[in-house]
Amino acid sequence: MAIRRKLFASLTALLGLALSGVVQATADLNMRPGVTETSLEAYDLHMMVVWVMTVIAVVVFGLMFYSIIFHRRSKNPTPATWSHSTTVEFIWTAIPFIILIALTIPAVKLLIKMEDASNPDMSVQITGSQWKWHYKYLDHNIEFFSNLNSPQQTEHFEQPGIAAEPNYLLDVDNELVIPANKKVRFLVTADDVIHSWWVPELAVKKDAIPGFINETWTKVPKPGVYRGQCTELCGKWHGFMPVVVRVVTEAEFDQWVAKKNEERLAAEKAAAEAAAKSWDMDKLMALGKETYDAKCAACHQVDGSGTPPLFPAMIDSPMVKGPAKDHIDIVVNGKAGTAMAAYGAQLTDAELAAVITYERNAWGNNTGDKVQPADIQAFKAGN
Template identity: 80%
Template sequence: MRPGVTETSLEAFELHMAVIWVMTGIAVVVFGLMIYSMIFHRKSKNPTPATWSHSTTVEFIWTIIPFIILIALTIPAVKLLIKMEDASDPDMSVVVTGSQWKWHYKYMEHDIEFFSNLATPQQRENFSLEEAQNNPNYLLDVDNELVLPANKKVRFLMTADDVIHSWWVPELAVKKDAIPGFINETWTQVPTPGTYRGQCTELCGKWHGFMPVVVKVVTETEFDDWVAQKKEEKIAAEKAAAEAAAQSWEMDKLMELGKTVYDAKCAACHMQNGAGVPPTFPALKGSAMAIEADQINAHIDIVVNGKAGTAMAAFGNQLTDAEIAAVVTYERNAWGNDTGEKVQPADIQAFKAGN
């Protein structure tokens, strides 16, 4: 166990080490007595065994001493647990939502939210031993870090969209399950700017090992600058999405963007060639949904809203209307599907408006 950087993580480390030393002392005494007894009270040295069966005094001693040790350890442990669970009076709150296989962060006070994905998803299928040996953060980098201000109490509200996940950053002494339909609460206050890494620690499906957590702690001034930048990016993205939705896209442009989106978001499950991994991840190549004209709304619906009870996530709030239109067009015209059908961003807007 490493010390960590927060007050609670340091207290947990100190308590952990205290328990280790108590365990070591007990082991030395117990095994010492065992070894002493085996050497000096073996049959060859004492052929005539003692006739007494027990000692009330000794039994009292070996009962009361462990009782005292347990009470002595329980008191600081309970105090620390209460402190770790006390998320009252936070300076800010972040909703953390786990889904297969990414994290979503929503800053309650700042109207900012975004997804955090493994930065290099293609490595799920193409592991590089050389890169793993040369990069200490191999498969632990994300495209969007959780940015927090130093010396501020941050409350985390944990939940999940699909299955149980667990958000864990050891250096912050934060580990809490994210459960669908429930909201769990925890907190942290990091005094030292820096980058701290963790992972999902609840087996949540095929790509469980590719849900890293990266927390970047910055000064309060840097955090304010980051918030302002994020808000500017949000305004710019909304403007760009509106402009894209107003355009009529050509097939080659839709296919180019669609392939980019598919490779980044869909290929991990449905494979680069659209063959999928049936029955868990159905094939898109030659599927009725991707080639039949009367299925186009169903195709859009499953991309936008996902499918409950499966690993198919909802991408309606992860992708722009143009990206959704492009990836649906790509899936209906790639790998020999060749329907010739184009889905425009305006079609996605109309679908969302009607649902």
């Protein structure tokens, strides 16, 4: 009797530790409940499976320890004469089968619901590239690139490992803005390597694969800011590719759309005026350095040394010292099969001309070439 009481006390203590561990994991390390209907359903399904697994573990390990202790050789020196029981084998086969079916039914229902992107209120195309996101609102004349907040990236390299704020390395220069209580369909693809667009609170995670378009959707019931990241190892700066979704009221979204359209028209006017000018070398070099540091230095390094062979050096580069037209081509159109992205749609003609001029004259290259915005316009017109 003393052994049984000790065994019962031990099993009770183990069960208590297991349950407290589950509760602690739920509080600190567990899957997030999220804010959407599908995210909450996914969380409930997850917790149901966790508790089913916990009960199964307690029963199985309880029976195992009971058998080890009370059917040990010293207590039962004479082994049983029977080899198996058909009834017991049927039971321990049928019970797991029933459990699996019981878990499969709600899981499949939720999966079908999460994949049903039909009848959206609006659609957004999401394109991943190294290492930024491009958002295009298919129902509005709005598109933009979303990059990691530049000061945070600089801060990271100057002081590795620091975490100066809660959203460290999770802020972007342009947030994806969507209205609350509207079904938003996302068409996810990539233009270089495989990425994955993930926002845990929305229960949205979809791979971005070059040449393919994957669908997913969300409907967020309340305004807020929800953060995520690229969850596919996509290259050197994979850890610097965050996602920020800002959910606003419908009225605020309409105001944002109007503001974005005004900004687009103003930017187009300013770009046209800048492109019509003939820039001197000092202005080209100043704008070129600013553009290079913001867009190119992450790969080719601030000093132009690059990280060969993946990112070639700009210093004494055959491409940089070769014909200017070839240099314009690779910056505007990128290079297939490499990490060199196309910047023709990301930068204005003035910025393109300036950064190419800077690369051709910085770090001792000194070609003396001045590329004007008019040269970029002529190149685009001829392609």
